[in-house]
Amino acid sequence: xxxxxxxxxxxxxxxxxxxxxxxxxxxxxxxxxxxxxxxxxxxxxxxxxxxxxxxxxxxxxxxxxxxxxxxxxxxxxxxxxxxxxxxxxxxxxxxxxxxxxxxxxxxxxxxxxxxxxxxxxxxxxxxxxxxx
Amino acid sequence: xxxxxxxxxxxxxxxxxxxxxxxxxxxxxxxxxxxxxxxxxxxxxxxxxxxxxxxxxxxxxxxxxxxxxxxxxxxxxxxxxxxxxxxxxxxxxxxxxxxxxxxxxxxxxxxxxxxxxxxxxxxxxxxxxxxx
DNA sequence: TTCCTTGCAAATCGTTTGCATAATG
DNA sequence: CATTATGCAAACGATTTGCAAGGAA
Numbered sequence: 001x002x003x004x005x006x007x008x009x010x011x012x013x014x015x016x017x018x019x020x021x022x023x024x025x026x027x028x029x030x031x032x033x034x035x036x037x038x039x040x041x042x043x044x045x046x047x048x049x050x051x052x053x054x055x056x057x058x059x060x061x062x063x064x065x066x067x068x069x070x071x072x073x074x075x076x077x078x079x080x081x082x083x084x085x086x087x088x089x090x091x092x093x094x095x096x097x098x099x100x101x102x103x104x105x106x107x108x109x110x111x112x113x114x115x116x117x118x119x120x121x122x123x124x125x126x127x128x129x130x131x132x
Numbered sequence: 133x134x135x136x137x138x139x140x141x142x143x144x145x146x147x148x149x150x151x152x153x154x155x156x157x158x159x160x161x162x163x164x165x166x167x168x169x170x171x172x173x174x175x176x177x178x179x180x181x182x183x184x185x186x187x188x189x190x191x192x193x194x195x196x197x198x199x200x201x202x203x204x205x206x207x208x209x210x211x212x213x214x215x216x217x218x219x220x221x222x223x224x225x226x227x228x229x230x231x232x233x234x235x236x237x238x239x240x241x242x243x244x245x246x247x248x249x250x251x252x253x254x255x256x257x258x259x260x261x262x263x264x
Numbered sequence: 265t266t267c268c269t270t271g272c273a274a275a276t277c278g279t280t281t282g283c284a285t286a287a288t289g
Numbered sequence: 290c291a292t293t294a295t296g297c298a299a300a301c302g303a304t305t306t307g308c309a310a311g312g313a314a
Contacts, residue, residue, distance in 0.1 A: 004288045004293050025279080040296045045279060047294090061195045063246075065304085066278065079238065090238065094230055098247075102224060106211065107254035114195075115230075115247045122239035136268050136313050157304080172271045177304060179269090197279090198303070 003054075008032070008039050009047045013056070013071075022060055022068040022078070022087040062087055062116055075099060077115035083124040090117060135186075140164070140171050141179045145188070145203075154192055154200040154210070154219040194219055194248055207231060209247035215256040222249060 011032045016023070023031075029044045048069055052059040060068040062080045068087050070078075079090045095115065103110045120128075143164045148155070155163070161176045180201055184191040192200040194212045200219050202210075211222045227247065235242045252260075 002289090002293080006287080006294055008295075038296075040298095042280080042297075043295055046281095049280090059195070061193050063191070063193045079240065079242070081240065082243070090234065092230065092234060092237075094226065094233065098224060098226055098230065101226065102222065102249055105224075106222065106249070108211065108213065108252050108257055110211070110249050110251040111214070112250040113247065114250070115245065117234055117238070117242050118244040118246070119242040120240050125240055134268080134314090138269055138312080140270075170271075172273095174272075174305080175270055178306095181305090 003050070006047075008036060008043050009051070011036055011039075012044060012047045013051060016057055016069055016071040019071065020089070022070045024066045024068055026066075028069065060087065060114075063118075075113065077117065079117045079119070079121065081121035081124055082118055083120050086121055086123075088121070135182070138179075140168060140175050141183070143168055143171075144176060144179045145183060148189055148201055148203040151203065152221070154202045156198045156200055158198075160201065192219065192246075192248075195250075207245065209249065211249045211251070211253065213253035213256055214250055215252050218253055218255075220253070 012028055015028055015031055025041070025045050025048055028048065029039070029041050032039055032044065048057070048059070048067075051057045052069070055073060058070040058073050060070055060078060062068055062078065064080070064085060072089070075095055077090050077092055077095060079088050080086075081088075092115070095113075099110075099113050102113070144160055147160055147163055157177050157180055158173070160180065161171070161173050164171055164176065180189070180191070180199075183189045184201070187205060190202040190205050192202055192210060194200055194210065196212070196217060204221070207227055209222050209224055209227060211220050212218070213220075224247070227245075231242075231245050234245065
């Protein structure tokens with residue numbers, strides 16, 4: 001299943017790489033559409049799935065019912081704000097160690113690791129403080 | 133919103149506590165139905181959501197498109213087999229440390245942490261070895 | 265009697281898919 | 290040409306929800 005070039009896929013990929021947040025398929029669609037008005041949602045979904053399967057991007061299931069996508073495929077974890085829903089990167093130095101440790105202690109073969117933190121982001125904390 | 137007793141919820145909760153795997157809503161439904169034939173899928177979903185919101189059980193979004201539920205609400209991580217789809221507990225001693233560390237270094241307020249490992253479980257590895 | 269729960273069925277909604285057509289190699 | 294990709298719209302499937310009736314406090 002060789003992959004042929006397509007302008008749509010390129011735009012989708014470029015858009016994802018240009019963002020440090022983690023857009024949903026629909027956000028990708030709305031944005032790419034501005035540069036390529038005829039693109040369809042189905043095409044966006046197809047390409048996101050394709051890219052994720054090939055390991056060129058990462059699919060995040062943070063638990064809000066919608067898939068998020070991340071152009072950064074390195075091992076890092078995410079923070080999900082229960083208030084505003086934002087998904088941000090979170091640097092944890094011990095992640096690599098945990099991955100190695102898990103691989104050593106586990107009977108099967110571990111290929112991937114995903115870590116999510118949940119809570120209230122600093123922006124939302126500030127908002128609430130001001131309000132009350 | 134005080135919670136009133138219901139036989140259905142009790143059965144759902146008991147079933148979940150009796151399992152070490154992490155059943156989906158439908159699996160819970162199919163099992164509870166044997167003891168309580170009139171229960172509806174909607175009721176199962178409503179109670180699983182209710183219990184999860186109250187923190188009495190945990191909702192797992194492992195990435196297979198279906199929610200799984202865990203009666204064990206302690207901090208632990210899970211392994212998801214990409215082959216057979218099984219979801220099992222995975223003990224990692226450093227989890228608590230990582231949680232503490234994240235809380236210290238992060239600007240917002242971290243309340244929860246979820247870690248998933250993906251790969252091939254030992255059972256599936258064995259199967260493949262025998263096959264080839 | 266008040267309010268929570270239920271069963272049922274319809275509605276939601278993110279995502280996938282079938283198909284005829286267009287673009288790539 | 291052969292194959293992969295697209296747009297469109299319909300299909301899917303897990304989960305949620307409205308409603309009238311039942312059960313708990």
